Amino acid sequence: MLSNQELAKIAKRIRRNIIKMVTNAKSGHIGGAFSATEIAVSLYFNEMNITAENVKDKARDKFVLSKGHASALLFAVLSEKGFLPEEELLTFRKINSNLQGHPNMNYVTGVDMSTGSLGQGLSTAVGMALSYKLHQQDFRVYSIVGDGESEEGQIWEAAMAAAHYKLDNLCAILDMNGLQIDGDVTEVMNPFPLDKKFEAFGWHVLHVDGHDYDQLHHAYAQARTLKGKPTMIIAKTVKGKGVSFMENDYMWHGVAPSAEQAEAALKELED
Protein backbone atom coordinates (compact mmCIF):
# COMPACT_ATOMS: atom_id res chain seq x y z
CA MET A 1 0.00 0.00 0.00
CA LEU A 2 1.42 3.34 -1.04
CA SER A 3 1.57 6.17 1.47
CA ASN A 4 -0.54 9.28 1.11
CA GLN A 5 2.61 11.22 0.27
CA GLU A 6 3.44 8.82 -2.55
CA LEU A 7 -0.12 9.00 -3.83
CA ALA A 8 -0.01 12.79 -3.70
CA LYS A 9 3.12 12.77 -5.84
CA ILE A 10 1.46 10.47 -8.37
CA ALA A 11 -1.64 12.70 -8.42
CA LYS A 12 0.48 15.76 -9.11
CA ARG A 13 2.21 14.05 -12.03
CA ILE A 14 -1.17 12.96 -13.36
CA ARG A 15 -2.60 16.46 -13.08
CA ARG A 16 0.44 17.89 -14.83
CA ASN A 17 0.01 15.38 -17.63
CA ILE A 18 -3.66 16.24 -17.93
CA ILE A 19 -2.81 19.94 -18.27
CA LYS A 20 -0.27 19.09 -20.97
CA MET A 21 -2.62 16.75 -22.81
CA VAL A 22 -5.56 19.12 -22.90
CA THR A 23 -3.42 22.14 -23.72
CA ASN A 24 -1.72 20.25 -26.54
CA ALA A 25 -5.02 18.91 -27.88
CA LYS A 26 -6.61 22.38 -27.51
CA SER A 27 -9.66 20.56 -26.13
CA GLY A 28 -10.69 18.19 -23.36
CA HIS A 29 -12.16 18.16 -19.89
CA ILE A 30 -9.89 19.29 -17.08
CA GLY A 31 -12.41 20.26 -14.41
CA GLY A 32 -14.03 16.85 -14.07
CA ALA A 33 -10.70 15.06 -14.46
CA PHE A 34 -9.21 17.02 -11.56
CA SER A 35 -12.23 16.49 -9.31
CA ALA A 36 -11.85 12.72 -9.71
CA THR A 37 -8.05 12.49 -9.60
CA GLU A 38 -7.68 11.31 -5.99
CA ILE A 39 -10.52 8.83 -6.50
CA ALA A 40 -8.84 7.30 -9.56
CA VAL A 41 -5.39 7.33 -7.98
CA SER A 42 -6.60 5.64 -4.80
CA LEU A 43 -8.38 2.98 -6.86
CA TYR A 44 -5.55 2.24 -9.28
CA PHE A 45 -2.63 2.45 -6.86
CA ASN A 46 -4.04 0.98 -3.68
CA GLU A 47 -7.49 -0.54 -4.03
CA MET A 48 -7.80 -2.49 -7.28
CA ASN A 49 -5.69 -5.46 -8.22
CA ILE A 50 -4.67 -4.45 -11.75
CA THR A 51 -1.09 -5.23 -12.71
CA ALA A 52 1.02 -5.64 -15.82
CA GLU A 53 0.51 -9.40 -15.42
CA ASN A 54 -3.29 -9.42 -15.28
CA VAL A 55 -4.19 -6.27 -17.22
CA LYS A 56 -5.15 -8.26 -20.34
CA ASP A 57 -7.30 -10.78 -18.42
CA LYS A 58 -11.00 -10.76 -19.20
CA ALA A 59 -11.76 -11.33 -15.53
CA ARG A 60 -10.02 -9.25 -12.85
CA ASP A 61 -10.87 -6.18 -10.80
CA LYS A 62 -12.37 -3.73 -13.27
CA PHE A 63 -12.95 -0.03 -13.56
CA VAL A 64 -15.54 1.80 -15.62
CA LEU A 65 -15.21 5.53 -16.05
CA SER A 66 -18.91 6.15 -16.48
CA LYS A 67 -18.23 9.87 -16.71
CA GLY A 68 -16.06 9.19 -19.75
CA HIS A 69 -15.41 12.89 -20.32
CA ALA A 70 -12.61 12.54 -17.74
CA SER A 71 -10.71 10.45 -20.30
CA ALA A 72 -7.51 12.45 -19.86
CA LEU A 73 -7.48 11.32 -16.22
CA LEU A 74 -7.86 7.65 -17.15
CA PHE A 75 -5.12 7.83 -19.79
CA ALA A 76 -2.76 9.66 -17.43
CA VAL A 77 -3.45 7.04 -14.73
CA LEU A 78 -2.81 4.16 -17.15
CA SER A 79 0.41 5.80 -18.22
CA GLU A 80 1.46 6.13 -14.57
CA LYS A 81 0.63 2.42 -14.15
CA GLY A 82 2.99 1.65 -17.03
CA PHE A 83 0.35 0.42 -19.49
CA LEU A 84 0.74 3.40 -21.82
CA PRO A 85 3.98 5.18 -22.82
CA GLU A 86 4.01 8.69 -21.36
CA GLU A 87 4.96 10.26 -24.69
CA GLU A 88 1.78 8.84 -26.22
CA LEU A 89 -0.27 11.07 -23.90
CA LEU A 90 0.50 14.03 -26.14
CA THR A 91 -1.38 12.36 -29.00
CA PHE A 92 -4.60 12.74 -26.96
CA ARG A 93 -7.52 13.79 -29.18
CA LYS A 94 -5.29 13.99 -32.29
CA ILE A 95 -5.88 12.18 -35.55
CA ASN A 96 -4.63 8.55 -35.64
CA SER A 97 -4.25 8.43 -31.86
CA ASN A 98 -5.38 5.59 -29.60
CA LEU A 99 -6.28 8.22 -27.04
CA GLN A 100 -9.71 9.27 -28.19
CA GLY A 101 -11.70 12.15 -26.76
CA HIS A 102 -13.56 9.53 -24.76
CA PRO A 103 -11.93 6.20 -23.87
CA ASN A 104 -12.03 3.25 -26.27
CA MET A 105 -11.38 -0.17 -24.73
CA ASN A 106 -10.11 -1.65 -27.99
CA TYR A 107 -7.39 0.94 -28.46
CA VAL A 108 -5.84 1.22 -25.02
CA THR A 109 -4.69 -1.62 -22.75
CA GLY A 110 -6.28 -1.17 -19.36
CA VAL A 111 -9.42 0.64 -20.50
CA ASP A 112 -12.05 -1.81 -19.30
CA MET A 113 -15.02 -0.23 -21.07
CA SER A 114 -15.54 2.36 -23.79
CA THR A 115 -17.52 5.20 -22.30
CA GLY A 116 -18.38 8.78 -23.03
CA SER A 117 -22.08 8.71 -23.69
CA LEU A 118 -23.24 9.56 -20.20
CA GLY A 119 -25.32 7.12 -18.21
CA GLN A 120 -24.16 3.99 -19.99
CA GLY A 121 -21.05 3.13 -18.00
CA LEU A 122 -22.79 2.20 -14.77
CA SER A 123 -24.96 -0.34 -16.63
CA THR A 124 -21.85 -1.99 -18.04
CA ALA A 125 -20.31 -2.10 -14.56
CA VAL A 126 -23.48 -3.85 -13.41
CA GLY A 127 -22.97 -6.40 -16.21
CA MET A 128 -19.38 -7.05 -15.09
CA ALA A 129 -20.32 -7.44 -11.44
CA LEU A 130 -23.18 -9.73 -12.44
CA SER A 131 -20.75 -11.88 -14.42
CA TYR A 132 -18.45 -12.27 -11.40
CA LYS A 133 -21.39 -13.26 -9.21
CA LEU A 134 -22.64 -15.70 -11.85
CA HIS A 135 -19.28 -17.40 -12.29
CA GLN A 136 -18.36 -17.09 -8.60
CA GLN A 137 -15.24 -15.07 -9.35
CA ASP A 138 -13.93 -13.01 -6.50
CA PHE A 139 -13.27 -9.76 -8.33
CA ARG A 140 -14.65 -6.30 -7.72
CA VAL A 141 -15.96 -3.65 -10.09
CA TYR A 142 -15.51 0.08 -9.56
CA SER A 143 -17.12 2.92 -11.43
CA ILE A 144 -16.90 6.68 -11.22
CA VAL A 145 -20.19 8.38 -11.91
CA GLY A 146 -20.77 12.12 -12.22
CA ASP A 147 -23.38 14.10 -10.33
CA GLY A 148 -24.42 15.78 -13.55
CA GLU A 149 -24.42 12.35 -15.18
CA SER A 150 -27.01 11.24 -12.61
CA GLU A 151 -29.54 13.32 -14.51
CA GLU A 152 -29.52 10.48 -17.06
CA GLY A 153 -32.37 8.03 -16.49
CA GLN A 154 -30.16 5.06 -17.29
CA ILE A 155 -28.16 5.66 -14.08
CA TRP A 156 -31.32 4.83 -12.15
CA GLU A 157 -32.09 1.79 -14.27
CA ALA A 158 -28.59 0.57 -13.47
CA ALA A 159 -28.97 1.48 -9.80
CA MET A 160 -32.19 -0.52 -9.60
CA ALA A 161 -30.60 -3.56 -11.26
CA ALA A 162 -27.45 -3.47 -9.09
CA ALA A 163 -29.52 -3.59 -5.93
CA HIS A 164 -31.91 -6.18 -7.38
CA TYR A 165 -29.02 -8.54 -8.12
CA LYS A 166 -27.42 -7.78 -4.72
CA LEU A 167 -24.14 -6.80 -6.36
CA ASP A 168 -22.00 -6.25 -3.26
CA ASN A 169 -18.97 -6.64 -5.53
CA LEU A 170 -19.87 -3.32 -7.17
CA CYS A 171 -18.61 -0.08 -5.69
CA ALA A 172 -19.47 3.17 -7.42
CA ILE A 173 -18.00 6.51 -6.52
CA LEU A 174 -20.08 9.56 -7.23
CA ASP A 175 -17.83 12.48 -8.08
CA MET A 176 -19.97 15.22 -6.57
CA ASN A 177 -18.30 18.35 -7.84
CA GLY A 178 -21.59 20.20 -8.16
CA LEU A 179 -21.02 21.52 -11.66
CA GLN A 180 -21.90 20.49 -15.18
CA ILE A 181 -21.17 22.09 -18.54
CA ASP A 182 -24.01 24.59 -18.38
CA GLY A 183 -23.49 25.56 -14.75
CA ASP A 184 -24.41 24.50 -11.23
CA VAL A 185 -26.16 21.12 -11.18
CA THR A 186 -28.80 22.49 -8.83
CA GLU A 187 -29.64 25.17 -11.36
CA VAL A 188 -29.51 23.06 -14.52
CA MET A 189 -31.48 20.06 -13.24
CA ASN A 190 -31.16 19.31 -9.56
CA PRO A 191 -30.32 15.63 -9.03
CA PHE A 192 -30.05 15.95 -5.22
CA PRO A 193 -30.42 14.46 -2.72
CA LEU A 194 -28.33 11.76 -4.36
CA ASP A 195 -27.58 9.90 -1.12
CA LYS A 196 -31.26 9.48 -0.28
CA LYS A 197 -32.04 8.47 -3.85
CA PHE A 198 -29.39 5.74 -3.96
CA GLU A 199 -30.44 4.55 -0.50
CA ALA A 200 -34.01 4.36 -1.69
CA PHE A 201 -32.80 2.36 -4.69
CA GLY A 202 -31.25 -0.16 -2.30
CA TRP A 203 -27.60 0.87 -2.08
CA HIS A 204 -25.28 1.31 0.86
CA VAL A 205 -24.29 4.96 0.76
CA LEU A 206 -21.09 6.33 2.25
CA HIS A 207 -19.90 9.93 2.34
CA VAL A 208 -16.30 11.02 1.91
CA ASP A 209 -14.17 13.98 1.00
CA GLY A 210 -13.17 12.90 -2.50
CA HIS A 211 -9.69 14.39 -2.17
CA ASP A 212 -8.86 12.66 1.15
CA TYR A 213 -7.06 9.35 0.67
CA ASP A 214 -7.71 8.13 4.21
CA GLN A 215 -11.44 8.64 3.82
CA LEU A 216 -11.47 7.04 0.36
CA HIS A 217 -9.50 3.98 1.50
CA HIS A 218 -11.66 3.60 4.56
CA ALA A 219 -14.78 3.72 2.40
CA TYR A 220 -13.43 1.10 -0.05
CA ALA A 221 -12.57 -1.17 2.88
CA GLN A 222 -16.05 -0.71 4.30
CA ALA A 223 -17.61 -1.43 0.91
CA ARG A 224 -15.76 -4.76 0.82
CA THR A 225 -17.38 -5.83 4.05
CA LEU A 226 -20.90 -4.68 3.22
CA LYS A 227 -22.87 -7.67 1.97
CA GLY A 228 -26.00 -8.00 -0.10
CA LYS A 229 -25.98 -4.50 -1.59
CA PRO A 230 -23.85 -2.39 -3.92
CA THR A 231 -22.05 0.57 -2.38
CA MET A 232 -22.22 4.16 -3.54
CA ILE A 233 -19.49 6.38 -2.15
CA ILE A 234 -20.63 9.96 -2.46
CA ALA A 235 -17.41 11.89 -2.78
CA LYS A 236 -17.60 15.63 -2.23
CA THR A 237 -15.10 17.07 -4.66
CA VAL A 238 -13.92 20.33 -6.13
CA LYS A 239 -14.14 20.69 -9.87
CA GLY A 240 -10.75 21.76 -11.21
CA LYS A 241 -9.11 20.75 -7.89
CA GLY A 242 -5.41 21.53 -7.68
CA VAL A 243 -5.22 24.67 -9.80
CA SER A 244 -6.49 27.75 -7.97
CA PHE A 245 -8.00 29.55 -10.93
CA MET A 246 -9.78 26.42 -12.16
CA GLU A 247 -11.38 25.37 -8.89
CA ASN A 248 -15.17 25.50 -8.62
CA ASP A 249 -15.55 27.25 -11.96
CA TYR A 250 -17.82 25.50 -14.46
CA MET A 251 -16.11 27.40 -17.25
CA TRP A 252 -13.28 24.87 -16.84
CA HIS A 253 -15.58 21.94 -17.62
CA GLY A 254 -14.49 21.54 -21.20
CA VAL A 255 -12.12 24.23 -22.41
CA ALA A 256 -8.38 24.07 -22.96
CA PRO A 257 -6.05 26.50 -21.20
CA SER A 258 -3.99 29.02 -23.15
CA ALA A 259 -0.21 28.57 -23.12
CA GLU A 260 0.06 31.13 -20.32
CA GLN A 261 -2.70 29.51 -18.27
CA ALA A 262 -1.11 26.10 -18.75
CA GLU A 263 2.20 27.45 -17.54
CA ALA A 264 0.59 28.96 -14.47
CA ALA A 265 -1.27 25.69 -13.80
CA LEU A 266 1.89 23.60 -14.12
CA LYS A 267 3.65 25.94 -11.71
CA GLU A 268 0.94 25.36 -9.12
CA LEU A 269 1.30 21.62 -9.65
CA GLU A 270 5.03 21.49 -9.08
CA ASP A 271 6.28 19.09 -6.41
Add this chain to the structure above:
Amino acid sequence: MAKMATREAYGKALAELVCENPKVVVLDADLSKSTKTADAKAVCPERHFNVGIAEGNMMGIAAGLATCGNIVYASSFAMFAAGRAYEQVRNSIGYTHLNVKICATHAGITLGEDGASHQSIEDIALMRSIPGMTVLQPSDDIETKQMIKAISEMNGPCYVRLGRSAVETVNAEDYKYELGKGVVLREGKDITLIATGMMVQEAMKAAALLAEQGIEVSVINIHTIKPLDEALILKYAQRSKLVVTCEEHSKFGGLGSAVAETLSKNHPTKMAMVAINDTFGESGTPAALIEKYGLTAKDVFNTVMNSIQP
Protein backbone atom coordinates in the same frame (compact mmCIF):
# COMPACT_ATOMS: atom_id res chain seq x y z
CA MET B 1 -46.67 -27.16 -44.88
CA ALA B 2 -45.23 -26.76 -41.40
CA LYS B 3 -45.58 -23.33 -39.85
CA MET B 4 -43.69 -21.82 -36.95
CA ALA B 5 -42.81 -18.28 -35.88
CA THR B 6 -39.10 -17.54 -35.97
CA ARG B 7 -39.31 -16.39 -32.34
CA GLU B 8 -40.56 -19.87 -31.40
CA ALA B 9 -37.62 -21.46 -33.18
CA TYR B 10 -35.31 -18.95 -31.45
CA GLY B 11 -36.63 -19.99 -28.04
CA LYS B 12 -36.06 -23.67 -28.78
CA ALA B 13 -32.58 -23.11 -30.20
CA LEU B 14 -31.55 -20.89 -27.31
CA ALA B 15 -32.81 -23.43 -24.76
CA GLU B 16 -30.51 -26.01 -26.34
CA LEU B 17 -27.59 -23.63 -26.69
CA VAL B 18 -27.71 -22.40 -23.11
CA CYS B 19 -27.40 -26.00 -21.93
CA GLU B 20 -24.55 -26.80 -24.33
CA ASN B 21 -22.45 -23.68 -23.81
CA PRO B 22 -21.75 -22.38 -20.29
CA LYS B 23 -20.58 -19.06 -21.71
CA VAL B 24 -24.07 -18.22 -22.94
CA VAL B 25 -25.99 -15.72 -20.81
CA VAL B 26 -29.53 -14.64 -21.69
CA LEU B 27 -31.07 -11.25 -20.95
CA ASP B 28 -34.65 -10.17 -21.39
CA ALA B 29 -36.60 -7.04 -20.55
CA ASP B 30 -39.89 -8.37 -19.17
CA LEU B 31 -41.00 -9.96 -22.42
CA SER B 32 -39.54 -13.44 -21.95
CA LYS B 33 -42.80 -15.23 -22.65
CA SER B 34 -43.21 -13.29 -25.89
CA THR B 35 -39.60 -13.32 -27.03
CA LYS B 36 -39.45 -17.00 -25.97
CA THR B 37 -36.29 -16.64 -23.91
CA ALA B 38 -38.50 -18.17 -21.20
CA ASP B 39 -37.62 -21.51 -22.82
CA ALA B 40 -33.97 -20.94 -21.94
CA LYS B 41 -34.96 -19.82 -18.46
CA ALA B 42 -36.90 -23.03 -17.93
CA VAL B 43 -33.81 -25.18 -18.53
CA CYS B 44 -31.11 -22.84 -17.20
CA PRO B 45 -32.58 -20.25 -14.83
CA GLU B 46 -29.16 -19.31 -13.40
CA ARG B 47 -28.02 -17.88 -16.74
CA HIS B 48 -31.22 -16.04 -17.58
CA PHE B 49 -31.63 -12.52 -16.23
CA ASN B 50 -34.83 -10.55 -16.56
CA VAL B 51 -33.67 -6.95 -16.23
CA GLY B 52 -37.17 -5.51 -16.18
CA ILE B 53 -38.60 -2.86 -18.46
CA ALA B 54 -35.31 -1.06 -19.07
CA GLU B 55 -33.93 -1.87 -22.50
CA GLY B 56 -31.12 0.69 -22.49
CA ASN B 57 -29.84 -0.74 -19.23
CA MET B 58 -30.17 -4.27 -20.64
CA MET B 59 -27.82 -3.38 -23.49
CA GLY B 60 -25.31 -1.94 -21.04
CA ILE B 61 -25.49 -5.02 -18.81
CA ALA B 62 -25.07 -7.17 -21.92
CA ALA B 63 -21.94 -5.22 -22.86
CA GLY B 64 -20.50 -5.56 -19.35
CA LEU B 65 -21.16 -9.29 -19.30
CA ALA B 66 -19.51 -9.64 -22.70
CA THR B 67 -16.32 -7.89 -21.55
CA CYS B 68 -15.89 -10.72 -19.03
CA GLY B 69 -16.04 -13.40 -21.74
CA ASN B 70 -19.73 -14.27 -21.77
CA ILE B 71 -21.70 -14.71 -25.00
CA VAL B 72 -24.79 -12.65 -24.38
CA TYR B 73 -28.18 -13.09 -26.04
CA ALA B 74 -30.31 -10.04 -25.28
CA SER B 75 -33.95 -9.98 -26.31
CA SER B 76 -36.83 -7.59 -26.49
CA PHE B 77 -39.24 -6.48 -29.18
CA ALA B 78 -37.45 -4.98 -32.20
CA MET B 79 -39.01 -1.59 -31.44
CA PHE B 80 -37.26 -1.41 -28.07
CA ALA B 81 -34.07 -3.35 -28.85
CA ALA B 82 -33.21 -1.40 -32.00
CA GLY B 83 -35.31 1.70 -31.46
CA ARG B 84 -35.43 2.70 -27.83
CA ALA B 85 -31.97 1.32 -27.03
CA TYR B 86 -30.39 2.42 -30.31
CA GLU B 87 -27.73 4.59 -28.76
CA GLN B 88 -26.82 2.05 -26.10
CA VAL B 89 -26.48 -0.58 -28.82
CA ARG B 90 -24.44 1.81 -30.92
CA ASN B 91 -22.02 2.94 -28.22
CA SER B 92 -21.84 0.13 -25.65
CA ILE B 93 -22.11 -2.82 -28.08
CA GLY B 94 -21.33 -1.61 -31.61
CA TYR B 95 -18.44 0.78 -30.94
CA THR B 96 -16.91 -1.74 -28.54
CA HIS B 97 -17.58 -4.64 -30.96
CA LEU B 98 -18.59 -6.81 -28.02
CA ASN B 99 -19.98 -10.31 -28.22
CA VAL B 100 -23.65 -9.47 -27.80
CA LYS B 101 -26.35 -11.10 -29.91
CA ILE B 102 -29.39 -8.86 -29.98
CA CYS B 103 -32.29 -11.14 -30.81
CA ALA B 104 -35.22 -8.87 -31.46
CA THR B 105 -38.66 -10.35 -31.90
CA HIS B 106 -42.01 -8.95 -33.08
CA ALA B 107 -40.31 -7.06 -35.90
CA GLY B 108 -42.37 -5.51 -38.68
CA ILE B 109 -46.10 -5.06 -39.00
CA THR B 110 -46.97 -8.74 -38.53
CA LEU B 111 -46.69 -7.99 -34.84
CA GLY B 112 -50.32 -7.21 -35.49
CA GLU B 113 -52.89 -5.92 -33.05
CA ASP B 114 -50.56 -3.93 -30.75
CA GLY B 115 -50.32 -1.45 -33.59
CA ALA B 116 -47.88 1.12 -34.90
CA SER B 117 -46.25 1.99 -31.56
CA HIS B 118 -44.87 -1.55 -31.42
CA GLN B 119 -44.34 -2.22 -35.13
CA SER B 120 -40.68 -1.72 -35.94
CA ILE B 121 -40.27 -0.97 -39.62
CA GLU B 122 -36.98 0.95 -39.27
CA ASP B 123 -34.79 -1.49 -37.35
CA ILE B 124 -32.87 -2.93 -40.31
CA ALA B 125 -31.91 0.59 -41.35
CA LEU B 126 -30.86 1.50 -37.82
CA MET B 127 -28.81 -1.62 -37.17
CA ARG B 128 -27.30 -1.75 -40.66
CA SER B 129 -25.86 1.72 -40.17
CA ILE B 130 -23.83 0.74 -37.09
CA PRO B 131 -20.24 -0.01 -38.16
CA GLY B 132 -19.36 -3.69 -37.76
CA MET B 133 -22.87 -4.82 -36.86
CA THR B 134 -23.95 -8.07 -38.49
CA VAL B 135 -27.65 -7.96 -39.38
CA LEU B 136 -29.60 -11.17 -39.80
CA GLN B 137 -33.17 -12.17 -40.50
CA PRO B 138 -34.12 -15.83 -40.83
CA SER B 139 -36.88 -16.97 -43.14
CA ASP B 140 -38.16 -19.97 -41.21
CA ASP B 141 -37.74 -22.26 -38.21
CA ILE B 142 -35.04 -24.47 -39.74
CA GLU B 143 -32.87 -21.49 -40.59
CA THR B 144 -33.48 -19.77 -37.25
CA LYS B 145 -32.32 -22.74 -35.22
CA GLN B 146 -29.05 -23.04 -37.12
CA MET B 147 -28.49 -19.28 -37.19
CA ILE B 148 -28.90 -18.91 -33.43
CA LYS B 149 -26.21 -21.51 -32.85
CA ALA B 150 -23.94 -20.21 -35.62
CA ILE B 151 -23.78 -16.72 -34.13
CA SER B 152 -22.49 -18.11 -30.84
CA GLU B 153 -19.35 -19.04 -32.74
CA MET B 154 -19.00 -15.67 -34.41
CA ASN B 155 -17.11 -13.02 -32.47
CA GLY B 156 -18.74 -9.60 -32.31
CA PRO B 157 -22.17 -8.08 -32.18
CA CYS B 158 -25.13 -9.03 -34.28
CA TYR B 159 -28.76 -8.14 -34.63
CA VAL B 160 -31.21 -10.94 -35.39
CA ARG B 161 -34.64 -9.89 -36.60
CA LEU B 162 -37.38 -12.30 -35.62
CA GLY B 163 -41.11 -12.37 -36.18
CA ARG B 164 -44.13 -12.87 -33.99
CA SER B 165 -46.34 -14.69 -36.48
CA ALA B 166 -45.95 -18.21 -37.83
CA VAL B 167 -44.23 -18.52 -41.19
CA GLU B 168 -44.03 -21.43 -43.58
CA THR B 169 -40.98 -23.63 -43.62
CA VAL B 170 -39.24 -22.75 -46.88
CA ASN B 171 -35.95 -24.55 -46.36
CA ALA B 172 -35.37 -28.27 -46.77
CA GLU B 173 -34.74 -30.55 -43.79
CA ASP B 174 -31.10 -31.02 -44.84
CA TYR B 175 -30.56 -27.26 -45.15
CA LYS B 176 -27.11 -26.08 -44.03
CA TYR B 177 -26.96 -22.52 -42.77
CA GLU B 178 -23.95 -20.46 -43.74
CA LEU B 179 -23.60 -16.96 -42.32
CA GLY B 180 -23.20 -14.35 -45.05
CA LYS B 181 -24.36 -16.56 -47.90
CA GLY B 182 -27.62 -15.95 -49.72
CA VAL B 183 -29.73 -19.00 -50.49
CA VAL B 184 -31.13 -19.65 -53.96
CA LEU B 185 -34.49 -21.29 -53.36
CA ARG B 186 -35.67 -21.24 -56.94
CA GLU B 187 -33.97 -20.79 -60.30
CA GLY B 188 -35.57 -18.79 -63.11
CA LYS B 189 -33.96 -17.04 -66.05
CA ASP B 190 -35.99 -13.84 -66.41
CA ILE B 191 -36.20 -12.02 -63.10
CA THR B 192 -34.72 -12.27 -59.59
CA LEU B 193 -36.70 -11.86 -56.39
CA ILE B 194 -34.52 -11.10 -53.36
CA ALA B 195 -36.41 -11.56 -50.14
CA THR B 196 -35.78 -11.66 -46.40
CA GLY B 197 -37.69 -12.90 -43.38
CA MET B 198 -41.38 -13.64 -43.73
CA MET B 199 -41.31 -12.21 -47.25
CA VAL B 200 -39.40 -15.26 -48.47
CA GLN B 201 -42.59 -17.34 -48.27
CA GLU B 202 -44.48 -14.62 -50.14
CA ALA B 203 -41.78 -14.43 -52.81
CA MET B 204 -41.94 -18.20 -53.29
CA LYS B 205 -45.71 -18.05 -53.73
CA ALA B 206 -45.34 -15.13 -56.14
CA ALA B 207 -42.80 -17.14 -58.14
CA ALA B 208 -45.38 -19.90 -58.60
CA LEU B 209 -48.00 -17.36 -59.71
CA LEU B 210 -45.55 -15.81 -62.16
CA ALA B 211 -44.62 -19.22 -63.55
CA GLU B 212 -48.29 -19.69 -64.45
CA GLN B 213 -47.89 -16.57 -66.62
CA GLY B 214 -44.76 -18.01 -68.23
CA ILE B 215 -42.41 -15.76 -66.27
CA GLU B 216 -39.51 -17.62 -64.70
CA VAL B 217 -38.03 -16.00 -61.62
CA SER B 218 -35.20 -16.85 -59.28
CA VAL B 219 -35.83 -16.46 -55.57
CA ILE B 220 -32.95 -15.64 -53.26
CA ASN B 221 -33.34 -15.72 -49.50
CA ILE B 222 -31.09 -13.12 -47.90
CA HIS B 223 -30.80 -14.08 -44.24
CA THR B 224 -27.63 -12.02 -43.81
CA ILE B 225 -28.55 -8.47 -44.68
CA LYS B 226 -25.15 -7.24 -43.52
CA PRO B 227 -22.58 -8.16 -44.67
CA LEU B 228 -24.55 -8.66 -47.87
CA ASP B 229 -23.77 -11.54 -50.24
CA GLU B 230 -22.85 -9.14 -53.04
CA ALA B 231 -21.31 -11.83 -55.26
CA LEU B 232 -24.51 -13.85 -55.38
CA ILE B 233 -26.70 -10.80 -55.93
CA LEU B 234 -24.46 -9.56 -58.75
CA LYS B 235 -24.39 -12.98 -60.37
CA TYR B 236 -28.18 -13.11 -60.51
CA ALA B 237 -28.62 -9.45 -61.42
CA GLN B 238 -26.36 -9.95 -64.43
CA ARG B 239 -28.74 -12.47 -65.90
CA SER B 240 -31.99 -10.75 -64.90
CA LYS B 241 -33.85 -7.93 -66.56
CA LEU B 242 -35.38 -6.99 -63.22
CA VAL B 243 -34.54 -7.39 -59.54
CA VAL B 244 -37.33 -7.11 -56.99
CA THR B 245 -36.56 -6.91 -53.28
CA CYS B 246 -39.16 -8.06 -50.75
CA GLU B 247 -39.08 -7.14 -47.07
CA GLU B 248 -41.33 -6.38 -44.14
CA HIS B 249 -39.58 -3.08 -43.46
CA SER B 250 -39.66 0.52 -44.56
CA LYS B 251 -38.54 1.25 -48.10
CA PHE B 252 -35.85 3.41 -46.56
CA GLY B 253 -32.64 1.76 -45.50
CA GLY B 254 -33.59 -1.90 -45.52
CA LEU B 255 -32.79 -4.82 -47.81
CA GLY B 256 -33.96 -2.89 -50.89
CA SER B 257 -31.56 -0.08 -50.11
CA ALA B 258 -28.74 -2.55 -49.45
CA VAL B 259 -29.29 -4.29 -52.79
CA ALA B 260 -29.61 -0.94 -54.60
CA GLU B 261 -26.35 0.23 -53.05
CA THR B 262 -24.47 -2.73 -54.45
CA LEU B 263 -26.18 -2.90 -57.83
CA SER B 264 -25.92 0.83 -58.57
CA LYS B 265 -22.20 0.61 -57.94
CA ASN B 266 -21.42 -2.68 -59.66
CA HIS B 267 -24.13 -3.47 -62.19
CA PRO B 268 -26.99 -0.99 -62.52
CA THR B 269 -30.10 -3.07 -62.87
CA LYS B 270 -33.76 -2.18 -63.06
CA MET B 271 -35.15 -2.63 -59.56
CA ALA B 272 -38.46 -2.54 -57.76
CA MET B 273 -39.06 -2.80 -54.04
CA VAL B 274 -41.85 -4.52 -52.20
CA ALA B 275 -41.66 -2.87 -48.79
CA ILE B 276 -43.60 -0.58 -46.51
CA ASN B 277 -44.19 2.92 -47.83
CA ASP B 278 -43.39 6.07 -45.88
CA THR B 279 -46.13 5.38 -43.38
CA PHE B 280 -46.72 3.90 -39.93
CA GLY B 281 -48.68 0.69 -39.53
CA GLU B 282 -51.82 0.17 -37.45
CA SER B 283 -53.68 -2.43 -35.42
CA GLY B 284 -55.07 -5.46 -37.19
CA THR B 285 -54.44 -9.12 -37.79
CA PRO B 286 -51.12 -9.91 -39.45
CA ALA B 287 -52.99 -11.17 -42.52
CA ALA B 288 -55.07 -7.99 -42.82
CA LEU B 289 -51.98 -5.85 -42.30
CA ILE B 290 -49.81 -7.44 -44.96
CA GLU B 291 -52.70 -7.09 -47.37
CA LYS B 292 -53.33 -3.43 -46.58
CA TYR B 293 -49.63 -2.53 -46.54
CA GLY B 294 -48.81 -4.40 -49.73
CA LEU B 295 -46.68 -7.32 -48.54
CA THR B 296 -48.49 -10.34 -49.97
CA ALA B 297 -47.46 -12.71 -52.76
CA LYS B 298 -50.05 -10.91 -54.90
CA ASP B 299 -48.23 -7.62 -54.29
CA VAL B 300 -44.94 -9.19 -55.31
CA PHE B 301 -46.65 -10.61 -58.42
CA ASN B 302 -48.20 -7.24 -59.30
CA THR B 303 -44.92 -5.41 -58.74
CA VAL B 304 -43.19 -7.73 -61.19
CA MET B 305 -45.99 -7.46 -63.75
CA ASN B 306 -46.13 -3.64 -63.52
CA SER B 307 -42.35 -3.39 -63.80
CA ILE B 308 -42.10 -5.47 -66.97
CA GLN B 309 -44.95 -3.77 -68.83
CA PRO B 310 -43.51 -2.16 -71.97
